[in-house]
Amino acid sequence: MSRYWQGTWLLVLSAVFAVASTSLGDEWDDFHIIIDPPSPTDEDTFDLRAFRWFPDSGYLGIDQSIIVSGNQIDVWALIQDQHTQPGSVFLTVMTPGGAFFNDFGPLAAGTYQVNAEIWLTPWPATSGGYLYDEGSLQFTVTSAGAHARLPGDFNGDNVVNAGDYVAWRKTYGTPESYDAWRANFGATAGSGSAASGAIPEPATALLLLFAIAGGFIRRRKF
Numbered sequence: 001m002s003r004y005w006q007g008t009w010l011l012v013l014s015a016v017f018a019v020a021s022t023s024l025g026d027e028w029d030d031f032h033i034i035i036d037p038p039s040p041t042d043e044d045t046f047d048l049r050a051f052r053w054f055p056d057s058g059y060l061g062i063d064q065s066i067i068v069s070g071n072q073i074d075v076w077a078l079i080q081d082q083h084t085q086p087g088s089v090f091l092t093v094m095t096p097g098g099a100f101f102n103d104f105g106p107l108a109a110g111t112y113q114v115n116a117e118i119w120l121t122p123w124p125a126t127s128g129g130y131l132y133d134e135g136s137l138q139f140t141v142t143s144a145g146a147h148a149r150l151p152g153d154f155n156g157d158n159v160v161n162a163g164d165y166v167a168w169r170k171t172y173g174t175p176e177s178y179d180a181w182r183a184n185f186g187a188t189a190g191s192g193s194a195a196s197g198a199i200p201e202p203a204t205a206l207l208l209l210f211a212i213a214g215g216f217i218r219r220r221k222f
Contacts, residue, residue: 035047041142042108042109048101054079055092056090058090059080064101075117078126080126081121084122118131142156151180160185
């Protein structure tokens with residue numbers, strides 16, 4: 001590929017991600033800590049991700065660690081800033097950088113505090129550096145022995161309802177987590193099914209709420 005077309009593609013990619021960045025607002029600047037599933041039990045492993053978005057591909061993750069002390073979880077990641085490397089060229093594409101742990105745990109039941117830090121060090125260093133960003137998050141590990149796990153109950157109130165969708169959005173849950181919420185909407189702990197005997201679609205439940213509210217308003221008018 002000629003140098004001209006390489007430059008053209010870089011400009012196109014830059015424009016695309018500039019538009020995406022504008023449409024997503026300040027989310028690019030946020031520090032994200034994600035627990036998936038959001039409410040694990042003491043028999044579950046889970047994924048823990050602590051990261052932020054970097055403006056281009058010139059940031060390389062070179063080390064990470066996780067330490068559990070009582071109910072505190074300390075997460076650390078070291079990112080190498082490669083912009084000082086002579087002759088380096090990077091794509092202007094939003095890139096996640098931080099600590100990523102899969103199948104962590106299981107942990108004992110309780111409430112945990114995650115404290116995460118991202119450190120940045122200039123190329124060619126592979127240690128040291130300085131604190132670049134940090135964040136924290138609390139989450140709860142429930143006891144699997146207390147009651148059967150209720151898929152989709154992300155806020156731990158033993159019922160799958162609209163409140164769990166809000167919790168899913170706040171924790172940036174995966175599509176699989178959303179599918180679990182949708183499939184079990186209306187279920188309560190111990191029932192194994194929706195309270196009405198049939199699991200309604202979330203959209204159907206919302207339409208029903210609007211219909212009830214409309215009927216109430218009409219009765220008030222008369």
